[in-house]
Amino acid sequence: MTRRIVAGAVAVVLLTVGLLALRWPVYLPEFDPWGVQVKCGSGFSADLAQATFAGAADRCQHALAARRIWAIPVAALGWLVIIALVLPLLRPQDVSSPI
Template sequence: MNGELTTRRLLAMIAAAAVLGIGVLLMWQPVYLPEFDSYGLQIRCGSGFLTDMSHPELVDGGAGPLRDRCESALLQRRAWAVPMMVVGAGVLIALALRGTRVVSPRSQQ
């Protein structure tokens, strides 16, 4: 029973895969500032995976406060989404690699 795929282990693997998937989805979602540009659009900073400072408000402002807030928002997103992905992947890998024990007929007697 040590290495068998039990219901509890299967449910733990599903939960770990869900945590990993949610972390990836959250990293994929765009990060916006609460401020709007002159056209009424929210200022986009990129996503958790890629930084995008090509918005005109960020380019024109140089290294101003909007750019700093963008970098801070991206850092906050990564600060909790990356550990979420690492924990989900770690638990999933640990459960998937857990070896199965072969029981010989002689040892059952």
């Protein structure tokens, strides 16, 4: 029982970290002509307007891909562990009468 609780807690943390990483904005370590750090969007959607103007659209696409490469598998792993822990609880129990 303790293993299932620990696995469930780890799965929730993995899912949360993965989804937050996808939601958190992706920035490049460079600045546009006005001194504003170049924002690429988030793991869910790209916003390349500022990056295109700054000439950094390719680097933004690479940064977004790098974020998605690790964040999506982390979130998916957490979700799969949660499903694996919940499915046995949803199966009907065999209620055999001893008569």
